Amino acid sequence: MSEVAQDRHSVGQRAAGEGHGSLRDYLRGFFLSVILTAIPFWLVMSGALDSKIATALAITVFAVAQIIVHMVYFLHMNTRSEGGWTIMALVFTLILVVIVLIGSLWIIYHLNANMMPGMDMSQMP
Amino acid sequence: MSDCLVFAALFATYGVLGGSYAAGPQPKDLFELPLVAVNTSMLLLSSITYGFAMLTTYQGRAAATQGWLIVTALFGMAFVGIELHEFTDMIHDGATPQRSAFLSAFFTLVGTHGLHVTVGLIWMVTLMLQVGRRGLIPDNVRRLACLSMFWHFLDVIWIGVFTFVYLGGMLR
Numbered sequence: 095m096s097e098v099a100q101d102r103h104s105v106g107q108r109a110a111g112e113g114h115g116s117l118r119d120y121l122r123g124f125f126l127s128v129i130l131t132a133i134p135f136w137l138v139m140s141g142a143l144d145s146k147i148a149t150a151l152a153i154t155v156f157a158v159a160q161i162i163v164h165m166v167y168f169l170h171m172n173t174r175s176e177g178g179w180t181i182m183a184l185v186f187t188l189i190l191v192v193i194v195l196i197g198s199l200w201i202i203y204h205l206n207a208n209m210m211p212g213m214d215m216s217q218m219p
Numbered sequence: 220m221s222d223c224l225v226f227a228a229l230f231a232t233y234g235v236l237g238g239s240y241a242a243g244p245q246p247k248d249l250f251e252l253p254l255v256a257v258n259t260s261m262l263l264l265s266s267i268t269y270g271f272a273m274l275t276t277y278q279g280r281a282a283a284t285q286g287w288l289i290v291t292a293l294f295g296m297a298f299v300g301i302e303l304h305e306f307t308d309m310i311h312d313g314a315t316p317q318r319s320a321f322l323s324a325f326f327t328l329v330g331t332h333g334l335h336v337t338v339g340l341i342w343m344v345t346l347m348l349q350v351g352r353r354g355l356i357p358d359n360v361r362r363l364a365c366l367s368m369f370w371h372f373l374d375v376i377w378i379g380v381f382t383f384v385y386l387g388g389m390l391r
């Protein structure tokens with residue numbers, strides 16, 4: 095939800111005449127991305143966290159953070175003149191992606207599990 | 220974005236099949252993280268230079284735009300080159316897409332992304348020619364803005380790829 099809030103904020107900036115993202119925006123996005131890329135690589139390569147699950151969770155958090163940084167600073171999700179509509183499109187895309195990802199993972203996982211040799215579906219109750 | 224859905228489906232496939240090695244090579248044996256880190260920085264640098272190209276576009280400086288587009292294209296080519304090098308190394312070691320479900324899913328997901336970058340490069344060369352002939356007319360500015368979205372979108376997808384495929388693969 096913070097994404098949407100940031101989108102609104104930047105729409106306001108555009109109305110104030112800031113335009114299509116400034117040099118400062120790009121550089122800020124770039125340095126944030128570098129940091130958000132370097133940390134997960136370092137976490138995995140050095141094995142700084144003992145537990146693998148903790149590392150996996152941490153790199154997922156960094157990935158989501160970096161995707162938000164890219165959307166705000168590089169894609170200017172907000173700077174189109176149709177302001178509100180891009181937010182609607184983004185929310186719609188996110189919903190579809192979540193449905194496809196979770197639905198596919200669910201269905202393909204079960205298909206995959208049922209494809210094991212020696213498993214006869216006709217004998218299932 | 221329909222392209223988002225393509226990648227969502229490919230990520231889901233990889234998520235399920237990523238652990239099915241069929242006794243073949245595993246991510247730990249195949250991936251070279253330093254190379255992936257270089258690749259990631261190539262794509263990230265190409266993203267920021269495309270941003271500079273867009274800034275100069277809105278300032279109406281066609282020559283500077285062309286210059287930044289060339290720099291972006293070079294970074295993009297470096298990215299595709301390193302990826303192809305990685306693929307040939309893997310295939311040379313017998314890690315072909317036919318080897319296991321993990322490798323099929325890997326080559327489909329990462330290959331689709333690489334193909335997108337290649338198409339983006341062709342698109343970029345086309346726009347360089349267009350800007351060269353007509354200058355920064357409104358049509359060309361709109362085209363550049365469209366490619367900007369595509370190019371940054373590819374970088375967003377790559378974040379998912381290096382996090383879940385490469386880094387996640389090393390953790391398995």
